[in-house]
Amino acid sequence: MFEQSALQRSREFSSQFIEWLRGKGTVLIVTHDHPDPDSLAAAMALKHLILVKTGQRSTIAYGGVVGRGENRVMVEKLEIELVPLEELDLQQFQVVCMVDTQPQAGNNSLPADCKVDLVIDHHPLRESCRDSVWVDVREDYGASATILLEYLLAQEITICTKLATILFYAIKSETQDLGREWSRADRLAYLHLLPLSNNRILFDIIHPEVPRDYFAAFSLAIRNARIFSDVLVFNLYEIGNPDIVAEMADFLLRVDRVKIVLGMGHYQEDEILSFRTLLPDIRAGAVMQEVVAGLGTAGGHGMIAGGQIRSVDKDSTSQNDLEETLTERLLNCLKRPVGPGQPLVVS
Structure with missing residues (x-):
């Protein structure tokens, strides 16, 4: 065989x-x-x-x-x-x-x-x-x-x-x-x-049992998600489980016309990053390494990648600034137009 x-x-x-x-x-x-x-x-x-x-x-x-x-x-x-x-x-x-x-x-x-x-x-x-x-x-x-x-x-x-x-x-x-x-x-x-x-x-x-804050993460990811052309970026801010970023990235990759997702969340003192794409020629690992260059470390495959930025402040101002920086870097790397982005859902 x-x-x-x-x-x-x-x-x-x-x-x-x-x-x-x-x-x-x-x-x-x-x-x-x-x-x-x-x-x-x-x-x-x-x-x-x-x-x-x-x-x-x-x-x-x-x-x-x-x-x-x-x-x-x-x-x-x-x-x-x-x-x-x-x-x-x-x-x-x-x-x-x-x-x-x-x-x-x-x-x-x-x-x-x-x-x-x-x-x-x-x-x-x-x-x-x-x-x-x-x-x-x-x-x-x-x-x-x-x-x-x-x-x-x-x-x-x-x-x-x-x-x-x-x-x-x-x-x-x-x-x-x-x-x-x-x-x-x-x-x-x-x-x-x-x-x-x-x-x-x-x-x-x-089919594991999950706590209620698991569903709160879905709600937060959806409310915070912004779409830039075919790229979606979301921020979970402070998280108690680092795996939740990758799980939300997989989930939000299902949004129609979205081909690339970057997610982030603050765990203890570090920023956890997760990258997903449906485009086989993106080389996700290389993209993530360029996005976090000088800030942290990253690695991955052609369509999935992850990264870490050590010792990041958890206050909302620092988190928003980091999200803006990473988003701009990602869009420039992918040669996508940089703009304010559109919310995934309108409340």
Whole structure:
């Protein structure tokens, strides 16, 4: 079912790093901050691979919070063991791995002076990976989970129902049911995992209970949204869950004649940015990096991207000024006319 060339590539890479890893001691697996299903699934699959092949136990660590309702249910139902990065003594780990992110990418909380031995990702390769011993970055793949599934299959490791479910949901959510930035490898992985997954757990993940302030975010995003040609920008101001910005961006991308969405919200001391587009030639990651140049960090794929601006004041004046700056930068980058914008809804 899977292409032999892809499996051979995964077999060679995974065999080599497993032999290098064997006997080296404790392993740390780092996800990106506020981890999404793809990052969590890749971490769980790597942890399982290392345990089966070497007997070494791994600790999965993350920065930020697991905020989105679907992700919290997934962590609970699939028994994903996570530890906040800030609670760990990093010196106790002999090997450090990263999944679905890269060293100094700006979207993970691993200190810059902490050496990363293994990087597995599907975002554009960064120069910061040059110091890592093992790097498998596949920009043409829609999900990091697909890469890890290939490792497991190539190493002939049995995949239990819960691991199959998290891998399936990761590919499902990351590619929007193979509707966004998917590759042939993602499609084959999706079809392979579907019959192995637990449908009841999938239903619970997709339909989580959510607090009332979740719906308040919808209301605020809609009321604050402004449209500039085919670009929509919204500001959630102070938020308690950083994932809500991306969720609102996905939701507002459904507005008719809107092809590009930029959303923002202030979480703790930082500004969280989310970018979505329906135009495959936009190169969202590059656009976001240009928009936040000199202000923060950003990264992404062709049609989805995110960014962070550290230490931003949360008062309304600072928030409005930042929104105006980012909007103007975005419109100039996209060569769209700069203007006052039109409200999404008129109250």
